[in-house]
Amino acid sequence: MKKKYTYWICSVFFLICVVLIIWFLHLFTQTSENVAYINWETSLQIGPDGSTRPFTSDITDNTTEISGTYCFTGTLPEGLPSGSLVFETSGLDLSLSLDGKVVWQSRAEDDNLLMAQAVIPLPEGTSGELSVTCTPLEGTTPLFPPVVRFQPDSLEAAQATAFANRDALPAGAAALAFLLVLGIFLSGLIHRQTNWSLLPLLFVLGGITSYRLIQGQGYYFFSQDLYQIFSRREFEFAILLGFLLYLVMNRRRPFWKAFGLCTACSAGAFLICYLVSLAAGSGFAVLVNELAAQIPMGYYDGAVYWVIWWLSLVCAIIAAYEMARAYADQRAQAQSALLKSRMLTEHYHTMERQMEEAAERQHEINHQLTSLECMLREHNYGKMEQFLSQVQNEQSRHALPSFTDNTTVNIILQDAYNRAKQKGINFKAAVQVPPSLNIPEPDLCTLLINMLDNALEAAEKVHPPKKRFLSVHMRISRQYLALKCKNAYDGTIRKDKKGNLLSTKPSEDPVSPHGFGCRKMLETAKRYHSTVNFYTMNDSTFIAETALRIPD
Incomplete structure (x- = not known):
């Protein structure tokens, strides 16, 4: 993806x-339990002779203009939890009935700052017909019509x-x-x-x-x-x-x-x-x-x-x-510094080996000169000729090839040549670069060393050994440094889910975990407006190539 x-x-x-x-x-910031208000389905005014006539009132307020006796009827809904019927009683002579049974009766004068309130506890599941009969008291301001509501017990806490x-x-x-x-x-x-x-x-x-x-x-x-x-x-x-x-x-x-x-x-x-x-x-x-x-x-x-x-x-x-x-x-950055440290360490060991080999050759040359001096004194020219031929063969066998006049590139290629020789890999390099490049050595080393490391690692696994090879081509093309590395491989390539190459080194390797070397090559190429292309040929040859734009 x-x-x-x-x-x-x-x-x-x-x-x-x-x-x-x-x-x-x-x-948790709102409650589903609300106050249930009783709707008055019938409203009647009761005359002094007991006769009734319909009565309507659109609003509920405190009034002094109402007189007489009134009856309001409504239904208490089914399925209610335990709670209480609540209504105001100030200024009213009031009685409340449930299914014809009087459950509350009071006469409350309007002589307090706060209105008197009735609270009637009801068990869970109570239902039926509510009937309120009330008479406003003279000189009071009752809340009329009465507002009867059912309030669940848990409402206040909720x-x-x-x-x-x-x-x-x-x-x-x-x-x-x-x-x-x-x-x-x-x-x-x-x-x-x-x-x-x-x-x-x-x-x-x-x-x-x-x-x-x-x-x-x-x-x-x-x-x-x-x-x-x-x-x-x-x-x-x-x-x-x-x-x-x-x-x-x-x-x-x-x-x-x-x-x-x-x-x-x-x-x-x-x-x-x-x-x-x-x-x-x-x-x-x-x-x-x-x-x-x-x-x-x-x-x-x-x-x-x-x-x-x-x-x-x-x-x-x-x-x-x-x-x-x-x-x-x-x-x-720490991984990059660790990689650079590894590069420096490898370069140091390469130079150290070269210096040791040079010292050994110098020591051997001293012995050889002594032997030649003895042969010269004895006038044994035939033996001298044979000895010189033997020395030349040994020198050609131990001498490292020089691939380019660019010191950094030459040292890296000589080190790769030595490692390839030890692993039985046929190593070839065709390099045409100037002694100095306008590319910082850390970037050049990161790209070239990682590319050669991966190639040597893959070629070493090829069997039989005679099929192992590695070839490097470097040249300047206009403003670009073209680099191409071909190596033998066993046909197996590890990739992650994104298709990125994974290292075949053990996962505990702190330097190249999960294809870190390939990632560093891509990052280096990106800094020079390029990328690294990886592809295969005939399931036996792996190719990595790039072209870095050389800064002005």
Whole structure:
């Protein structure tokens, strides 16, 4: 699968997960148990002689204009949980019957600031016909018609929990983001890569963690003085200024690209959730509409809080992503440094072997000169001729071929030649490059050494040994360094799921794990506007070739 498809699939999947988590947590901020109001199916006015006539009233309010006796009848729904019937009794001579049986009777004068209220406990499953007969008392302002409702026992606790969760869940998410950003900041401080722009973000996350929570619940848990201090609106403006300062301090293009993408995706997800909620008539759309209606009236603090809350979480995720990416870059740099160290070590050992061999040859030459001197004194010219022929044969057998005047390339090829000779691999090289190239030696070494390592490793596995070969071709073509390496292989190639070549070395090899050498070759070629092509011929020859553009 292409990288760009993977990127978008992962982004959409992450967004879906965010929406699902928010939806799940939202379930705990609302209650499905509501107050059930009794609808009066019949309303009658009872005359002094006991006669009745229909009565209608479109609204319920406190009134002094109603007199006489009235009867209201409705139905208590079936399947109700345990709870209570609740209604106001102030200013009324009232009796309530359930299926013809009087269950409440009272006469309450309107002499209190708060209206008297009746609460009648009902067991689970209670149902039947409710009938209320009431007479407004003279000089009072009763609530008329009476508002009778059924309130489940668990409603008060559920509403209190939901109300608390509306503040606690966003505060908890902000607190986790605060700890995440704090860890990132301290990690940078320890490694001397401090990101000071995270300080305003920490202030913002700390503020949105505490401010809303203190406003909603601080009255119950803080002293009055602390509550008044920490619930001041100046803190909200300070949070907004802190967030703007964070954005100003992050003027890097990668940040704004990620921030813009996340904001756009968030806006799209928000719109989808709003439309779905609006179609379903759920609480999310109601909350959004309430916040939107408050903005024209100047009450924008609720909308601002939620916008800053979400964008701050987005910024925390971006900071975590940047840290993970920096860690991956550092790991890649460490692997690159380890590879370069290996190259230097191999070069050192090659030169060390060459120096030892040169010293041995010098020592042998001294012995040979002594022998020649003795033969010369004895005038044994025939033996001298035979001895010189033998020395020349030995010299030609031990001498390393010179492939090019470019010292770096020549040393690498001589080392590969020696290793190929030890493994029974027929090595050939045709190199036409100048003594100096405008390509840094680390890049040239990375490309050439990895290419030869892979070729030697593959050719060594070919049987019978007489079929083993490795050939290298290097030349300058216009502004490009063309490099082609052909080697024998056993027809087996390891690839990952993406089709990238894998190393056949043991997985515990710290230098070339999972095709690291091939990856370094590709990275090096990319820096010079090229790539490395890998292909095979006749299931017996493996070819790697590239053309590096030589910098001016």
